[in-house]
Structures are given as C-alpha cells and as structure tokens.
Amino acid sequence: METKTAGRSLALHLTGERTVPGIPEENYWFRRHEAAYLALLPHCAGATVLEAGCGEGYGAALIAEHAARVLALDYDQPTVTHVARRYPQVGTVRGNLAYLPLRDSTVDVVANFQVIEHLWDQAGFLAECRRVLRPGGKLLVTTPNRLTFTPDSDTPLNPYHTRELAPSELDTLLCEAGFEVEALHGLHHGAAVRALDERYGGSIIEAQLDVVLGELPGQARWPDALLADVAAIRADGFEITGGRLDESLDLIAVAVRP
Numbered sequence: 001m002e003t004k005t006a007g008r009s010l011a012l013h014l015t016g017e018r019t020v021p022g023i024p025e026e027n028y029w030f031r032r033h034e035a036a037y038l039a040l041l042p043h044c045a046g047a048t049v050l051e052a053g054c055g056e057g058y059g060a061a062l063i064a065e066h067a068a069r070v071l072a073l074d075y076d077q078p079t080v081t082h083v084a085r086r087y088p089q090v091g092t093v094r095g096n097l098a099y100l101p102l103r104d105s106t107v108d109v110v111a112n113f114q115v116i117e118h119l120w121d122q123a124g125f126l127a128e129c130r131r132v133l134r135p136g137g138k139l140l141v142t143t144p145n146r147l148t149f150t151p152d153s154d155t156p157l158n159p160y161h162t163r164e165l166a167p168s169e170l171d172t173l174l175c176e177a178g179f180e181v182e183a184l185h186g187l188h189h190g191a192a193v194r195a196l197d198e199r200y201g202g203s204i205i206e207a208q209l210d211v212v213l214g215e216l217p218g219q220a221r222w223p224d225a226l227l228a229d230v231a232a233i234r235a236d237g238f239e240i241t242g243g244r245l246d247e248s249l250d251l252i253a254v255a256v257r258p
Helices: 024-044 058-064 079-086 122-132 167-176 191-199 204-213 224-231
Strands: 048-052 068-075 091-096 107-113 133-144 179-190 240-242 251-256
Touching: 024 058, 024 107, 024 133, 024 179, 024 204, 024 240, 024 251, 048 058, 048 191, 048 240, 058 068, 058 167, 079 091, 091 133, 107 122, 122 133, 122 179, 133 167, 133 179, 167 179, 179 191, 191 204, 204 224
Parallel strands: 048 068, 048 107, 068 091, 107 133
Antiparallel strands: 133 251, 179 240, 179 251
C-alpha cells in the first residue's frame, strides 16, 4: 500500500492505517473520513477545539476554517512536526491521550476521529475528555462500526485496533463516562459509491483490498480503471443518517458534557 509518486514528500510516511490526503490509492478512505468532518463542522463553529489524535492534520486544518482556535494533539513526534509545518493555522502539541495536557474545563469541543478503536483504555480517555471540556462542551467521535468492519469476530482483524465498537457499545461507553449522547448516526455509501459497489462485484472496498492484500507492501499494482474510480470519489459520495445504524460503516457520535 506504500507506493511512491511525485509530491508525496510533503505527506507523512504511509503505514496502511493513517489516512493521508492527495494520494489516489488512499482517496476512498480520505473522502470517507472527510465526509464525517464536514458533517460535524457546525459543532465547531466559533469554538476552542482540541483534536485528540490528529493524524496527518488535514481534519484539524478543516476545523480551523470554522473554529476560533484548534489545538492538534498526537503522540507521534514526526506527526506533530509535520502538522506544525504543513498547517501553521493549527496549534500543535505532543501528548498522550491517556493524560491530556490541558487544564480542567478549557475547551468547547474535543474531536476524536477514527482514534478510539486504537486505545487500550477507552473509558480512561473519555474521562480525560470530560475533564478538559467546559460544561455544555461537546465530544465528537467517529469510529468503525464493529458489526460491519469486523463482522465475524470480537477480535479486530486490523492489527492497529484494540477494541472496535458496535452502536450500542459506543452509546453505553459514552453514557458510562458521564456524557449525554445528543446524536448517534451512521455513515453509509451514498448513490455514487453504491454505483461503484455494483461495478466491482458488490464492494468497492473489497476490490481495493484485493489489490493491496494480493501484492507485497509497496508493490501493489492497481488496475487503471479501479484507481481512476477510487481517485474520483468525493466526500458527497457518502451519506450520514440516524437510521440503519447496525448496517453503517462508521459510527458518528455527538456527546455533551452536562
């Protein structure tokens, strides 16, 4: 999955897990994550936002277009250095999600996108989020839906994940951490991506995995037509709804600190 093309020197090293913009082979995952960011931007308007686990930083930069201030936190020092260099409009800090380096009640929003499934102590992290949020502040969480991401096992197939969550499990986890769940929605393929599902035998995801898993890392050979179709996907090719949660690809939660 770690191929090289011109211009990638500005991006972080591809791991197969971190989503990076501007790379055709990564575009499905990038746009899928971007769709969630776009849907949740209204909660960040005029706010002081902590993105806990910022990754490459494109999401923090998008939030910064609407928020009063954004602080992007990540444990990986090369990641923090990259974000500071590429997105100067975003504040950066290296820190552990188990102990957020902020004082109590200092931010309006904590954004945690595609991160909680990586954490060993999810309840401890949520307690930290509640601590740093002001009363009435919001926690925005997105995470793969266990029921569709790893449907046949309680053990994540993705080696980077420690615990994936079903809709009811995420809801319970948030409530037990002292949050009020304002919304719990699911992300699905919209009409444009469903058309690609039909074109590729029922699943555009499986078509991509067949390429990546069928070759040595860094040596994947993408069929031209498939790569062109993946590169053309846009964020509006996905839809977010409160219905059919168990069938959703990603879970999207908005939780409020009382």
